[in-house]
Amino acid sequence: MTETVSLAGMTETPIVIVVAQRPGPSTGLPTRTEQGDLEFVLHSGHGEFPRAIFAPGDVEQAFHLTRMAFEVAQKYNTPVFILTDQFLADSYRSVKPFDLDELKPIDPCAISSVAADPHLTYLLTDSGISPRIFPGMSSWCVKAFSSQELVVADSDEHTQDGHLSEDLSVRVSMVEKRLRKLDGIKHYLVNPEFTGDREPDLLFVCWGSTRGSTIEAAERLRGKGRLVATLHFPQVWPLAAGGFLGKLMSAQETVAVESNATGQFARLIRRETGFHIKRTILRYDGLPITPEYILARI
Amino acid sequence: MVSLADYGDYETAWCPGCGNHSILKAMKQALVSLELEPYQVLFVSGIGQAAKAPHYLNTNVFNGLHGRSLPVATGAKLCNSELKVIVESGDGCNYGEGGNHFLATIRRNIDITLIVHDNQVYGLTKGQASPTSETGFVTKNQPEGVFSQPFNPVEVAVAMNASFVARGFSGKIDHLSGLIQTAINHKGFSLVDVLQPCVSFNKVNTFGWYNQRCYTLPDDYDATNRESALKKASEWGERIPIGIIYQNQRPVYEDHYPFIMKGPAAKRPPDVGKFQQIIDSYK
Numbered sequence: 001m002t003e004t005v006s007l008a009g010m011t012e013t014p015i016v017i018v019v020a021q022r023p024g025p026s027t028g029l030p031t032r033t034e035q036g037d038l039e040f041v042l043h044s045g046h047g048e049f050p051r052a053i054f055a056p057g058d059v060e061q062a063f064h065l066t067r068m069a070f071e072v073a074q075k076y077n078t079p080v081f082i083l084t085d086q087f088l089a090d091s092y093r094s095v096k097p098f099d100l101d102e103l104k105p106i107d108p109c110a111i112s113s114v115a116a117d118p119h120l121t122y123l124l125t126d127s128g129i130s131p132r133i134f135p136g137m138s139s140w141c142v143k144a145f146s147s148q149e150l151v152v153a154d155s156d157e158h159t160q161d162g163h164l165s166e167d168l169s170v171r172v173s174m175v176e177k178r179l180r181k182l183d184g185i186k187h188y189l190v191n192p193e194f195t196g197d198r199e200p201d202l203l204f205v206c207w208g209s210t211r212g213s214t215i216e217a218a219e220r221l222r223g224k225g226r227l228v229a230t231l232h233f234p235q236v237w238p239l240a241a242g243g244f245l246g247k248l249m250s251a252q253e254t255v256a257v258e259s260n261a262t263g264q265f266a267r268l269i270r271r272e273t274g275f276h277i278k279r280t281i282l283r284y285d286g287l288p289i290t291p292e293y294i295l296a297r298i
Numbered sequence: 299m300v301s302l303a304d305y306g307d308y309e310t311a312w313c314p315g316c317g318n319h320s321i322l323k324a325m326k327q328a329l330v331s332l333e334l335e336p337y338q339v340l341f342v343s344g345i346g347q348a349a350k351a352p353h354y355l356n357t358n359v360f361n362g363l364h365g366r367s368l369p370v371a372t373g374a375k376l377c378n379s380e381l382k383v384i385v386e387s388g389d390g391c392n393y394g395e396g397g398n399h400f401l402a403t404i405r406r407n408i409d410i411t412l413i414v415h416d417n418q419v420y421g422l423t424k425g426q427a428s429p430t431s432e433t434g435f436v437t438k439n440q441p442e443g444v445f446s447q448p449f450n451p452v453e454v455a456v457a458m459n460a461s462f463v464a465r466g467f468s469g470k471i472d473h474l475s476g477l478i479q480t481a482i483n484h485k486g487f488s489l490v491d492v493l494q495p496c497v498s499f500n501k502v503n504t505f506g507w508y509n510q511r512c513y514t515l516p517d518d519y520d521a522t523n524r525e526s527a528l529k530k531a532s533e534w535g536e537r538i539p540i541g542i543i544y545q546n547q548r549p550v551y552e553d554h555y556p557f558i559m560k561g562p563a564a565k566r567p568p569d570v571g572k573f574q575q576i577i578d579s580y581k
């Protein structure tokens with residue numbers, strides 16, 4: 001997978017990759033579940049380039065975030081991940097029918113306001129986004145183009161027209177162009193979902209498929225009179241501290257609930273915001289986290 | 299009318315005397331003879347000296363990863379079967395790193411053309427042995443000579459019932475250009491393995507070495523007879539046959555799937571009505 005991720009980063013090819021995590025390393029427990037690959041997915045593929053990672057917490061989120069993943073990938077011409085796990089991927093549940101009317105079609109030709117004629121696959125723009133057209137179909141994407149416009153893409157570092165280049169100033173401008181796209185991707189952030197008491201004694205922090213169990217454990221604790229809340233992240237990259245740091249700080253104590261052995265998401269939050277989630281409830285025996293598993297460790 | 303000028307004239311990074319120059323020339327001739335406009339063609343390549351070839355053509359290009367040209371070409375063809383998709387890469391790229399893709403593409407029989415610049419060496423990385431290097435071939439990396447037995451792509455392709463298998467020689471440009479034209483016109487997967495001297499790193503299989511051995515198949519050679527084709531394909535050494543070794547009319551992958559035949563995928567938005575039907579079927 002990693003060479004494709006890196007290739008897509010360089011050629012600026014939109015791609016949506018679903019990673020359904022199972023316990024590793026290697027073949028590990030191939031029919032069981034884990035959230036052990038957050039750091040792997042975040043860093044997969046050599047080189048520096050933007051990406052987004054969605055982590056649906058249930059069936060509905062899986063549906064809507066998948067659509068959003070395509071939207072982000074097509075708009076920013078870069079890889080986007082849906083990070084789920086065996087537990088959610090193999091789950092069946094009844095849900096309300098999805099409302100398809102509210103879903104706008106996604107335009108496969110990424111046409112920004114700027115375009116060049118002749119077409120430049122890697123046109124330098126303020127947003128970092130270059131217009132994308134398809135070989136032999138350019139007039140279908142851009143009416144002003146003739147159908148004879150050419151598309152050139154390269155895994156080597158390249159000039160705006162897509163041909164390989166070792167010009168060091170080209171290199172610098174292309175690195176910066178690719179990275180600029182991350183600023184735009186941040187506008188597509190899905191903020192974490194906060195449920196429970198506003199100023200909790202105890203705040204659970206979770207991501208992806210542990211959502212249901214964590215929310216239920218919090219509810220049960222509230223039933224016993226405790227002030228408890230849950231902060232669930234359906235998107236784990238990029239992170240914008242403004243959307244959740246206040247919530248983390250409003251709690252007396254924070255606890256990260258994750259299906260891995262090292263608390264990868266808690267570590268990521270600390271790296272990005274400086275906020276240290278000191279307690280963790282971790283499960284890495286291959287079974288999904290249950291409310292009982294959480295309650296037994298509180 | 300398409301002319302040679304439409305495909306451009308670029309300065310290359312290849313050594314003077316390299317067989318790649320002649321293959322590029324033969325390719326341009328073929329494209330012009332077939333009256334293919336640059337926008338109707340997509341070239342896909344991997345990494346290597348051969349893989350640079352598409353950069354020297356004014357056309358659609360995807361220059362991807364070493365060994366991975368066939369998967370990209372497959373994807374492109376399935377997304378837009380109206381494109382002429384041509385893969386150009388080296389022997390290392392296609393038969394080493396990309397070996398499994400080579401087998402898979404033959405099995406699927408996708409209507410794309412693979413042109414392998416076969417110099418029996420890794421040229422770009424300065425002369426290590428490739429899968430087609432001969433046993434005993436001495437390199438800086440294999441100072442005691444290659445122990446493994448060489449891969450014969452033509453023989454493997456015929457054995458797998460590939461739908462078009464040819465061998466060319468960069469020293470015979472017009473003959474090669476004709477082979478490329480027939481390969482592109484062939485419906486189904488077509489392979490042209492092109493013997494090509496690497497003047498810098500292969501001092502054994504030189505222009506003279508190939509020129510002495512390569513002979514064109516006689517007019518009465520029957521390329522549709524698999525049994526004799528297998529025999530021809532295994533011929534290597536003192537005499538090396540060039541021309542169309544084997545050809546058949548196997549069903550083509552794209553024709554098996556109606557949704558591929560309906561034109562470019564990008565022009566077909568998701569069928570929301572169908573999706574609604576699926577949702578309703580659960581009610």
Ligand SMILES: Cc1ncc(C[n+]2csc(CCOP(=O)(O)OP(=O)(O)O)c2C)c(N)n1
Binds near residue numbers: 347364390395420423
């Ligand atoms: C995955 C990967 N492995 C190795 C390399 C290094 N590499 C670049 S070109 C090449 C070999 C090229 O040989 P060939 O495909 O025969 O092309 P030639 O240069 O001879 O035309 C290798 C090993 C790479 N770029 N990527």
Ligand code: SF4
Binds near residue numbers: 311417496497498499
């Ligand atoms: S190193 Fe060999 S293959 Fe590469 S350009 Fe020179 S002669 Fe050609």
Ligand SMILES: [Mg+2]
Binds near residue numbers: 346390415418419
């Ligand atoms: Mg080679």
